[in-house]
Amino acid sequence: METMGAIQDGPLFTPALRQPRSLREAWELKSGLGDRAVYVSGGTLLRTQWEAGTAAVPQVLIDLRKIAGMGDxxxxxxxxxxxxxxxxxxxxxxxxxxxxxxxxxxxxxxxxxxxxxxxxxxxxxxxxxxxxxxxxxxxxxxxxxxxxxxxxxxxxxxxxxxxxxxxxxxxxxxxxxxxxxRRETGGARLAICRKVGRREAFTASLVTAALAADWDAGSRTLRGVRLAAGGGSGRPQRLAAAEALLEDAELTHGLLGAVYEAVESGFASYDDPFASEAYKQKTAGNLIAAELWRLLESE
Ligand SMILES: Cc1cc2nc3c(=O)[nH]c(=O)nc-3n(C[C@H](O)[C@H](O)[C@H](O)COP(=O)(O)OP(=O)(O)OC[C@H]3O[C@@H](n4cnc5c(N)ncnc54)[C@H](O)[C@@H]3O)c2cc1C
Structure with missing residues (x-):
């Protein structure tokens, strides 16, 4: 079978494992070994990179899991x-x-x-x-x-x-x-994270968008607005123009269109084999506008 052949042809070696007990020891190991070593925590992302061939299995794994206090x-x-x-x-x-x-x-x-x-x-x-x-x-x-x-x-x-x-x-x-x-503002603070992938669950994200803000239901106003998006292997980023539109402004259905456009034009992503940058920009705009629409409808 072709796949068996590929496995048998691969280099059959097991990386050496080092298990430092402190951050200092981990850092010294990495400094000494350079590109021959990588840090590993859960190993779940590294494993996908090795399997996909986007990263080489290193000679040495510096396993961070024995460092005290970092699991709390x-x-x-x-x-x-x-x-x-x-x-x-x-x-x-x-x-x-x-x-x-x-x-x-x-x-x-x-x-x-x-x-x-x-x-x-x-x-x-x-x-x-x-x-x-x-x-x-x-x-x-x-x-x-x-x-x-x-x-x-x-x-x-x-x-x-x-x-x-x-x-x-x-x-x-x-x-x-x-x-x-830890915010002690009282009142209602919205905090939402939404992910869109190529299927409903257990899927890598195409777009992940997050929103946080204080909501004053009386004046229908958002304050302390934070919007961000990322997804796939793109850079996670704040969406400053859309945040500015929402900050201290009365939230109306009319404002949602402008927020959608500001997210769409402000989100820098990338084309991949499954989705274009334009698709991801529209998706980020829709995710955020939909959450704001839901907020308006819930009042
Ligand atoms: C089936 C599957 C589905 C997945 N779905 C998602 C998903 O939907 N969203 C998502 O974000 N990820 C996803 N992942 C990727 C991965 O599981 C997560 O990103 C996970 O949080 C990575 O953590 P880890 O401890 O396994 O990292 P590792 O694989 O151990 O390390 C990841 C990278 O970080 C470095 N590193 C690790 N710890 C440190 C540290 N303390 N300091 C400096 N460098 C460090 C490593 O050298 C490596 O480059 C998925 C993985 C799999 C296998």
Missing amino acids: MIEAEGYLTAGSLVTLAACRSSSALASAGPAAAEAARQIAAPAVRNLATLGGNIASGYGDMLPALLVHDAEIAVYDGEFLSVQPVEAWLERRWSGSVPPGELVAGIRLP
Whole structure:
């Protein structure tokens, strides 16, 4: 059989496994080994890349799962912190995340299937630069904790994405976790994440869109509006023009058309073999306009 032949012809070697106990040790291993080693958390994304032939199996896997403290979610004053080894299954079922970052909990619910989510981690999803958690983290004003071999620092997701997509994140830099501000505004804060793939479930996303805002039902006004979209292997991004249209403006059916157009023209995506950039832009516009329409109809 052709496939058996392909398997037998492949290089039959098992990468060496290293299991550092600290961020520092992981970083030192990666610095010493360079391109011969990659970090691995759940391994679920790496596995798809190896199978698709888009990444080579490295000589050494630096397994991050023995690093203490990175699998915890902690409610601190003003923040919820989650370590990079928190699994997507834990994100999905966490009441603390459902409260501090409902769109992120919803994003986790829509990724892959239980067997994958039990292994897949928040850190791996973020470190890819395009995981479906990222649009949700953008609308929650999340920060990413990174370790650069010397310091652990936090930076807004948007700033980290800018570094990641401009190629200025050094190969050894580690994602240590996230920090989500806990909002004490009272009132109703909308937080939604929607994903469209090529089929209903267990599918890679073509477009993932997220929305968060405070809703004043009396004046029918949105404040603190955050819109973001991503999907596939495209760059997750805030949709600033559409946010500006909605901020502090009375939400009317008339405004929805302008918001749709601002999302469609503001969302930079890419053509792939299954969907054009134009299709993804329209889809992002429709996802966000539909949620706002639903809000108007629910009043
Ligand atoms: C069937 C299937 C369906 C999937 N569907 C989706 C989907 O719908 N949406 C989606 O977003 N993803 C999807 N994925 C991809 C993947 O499961 C997730 O993105 C997952 O969160 C990746 O986490 P991981 O821990 O497995 O990452 P890994 O595979 O371990 O690593 C991913 C990348 O991040 C690097 N890395 C890992 N941890 C760190 C860290 N702490 N610091 C720095 N770099 C690190 C690795 O070197 C690698 O480059 C799917 C995968 C499969 C197999």
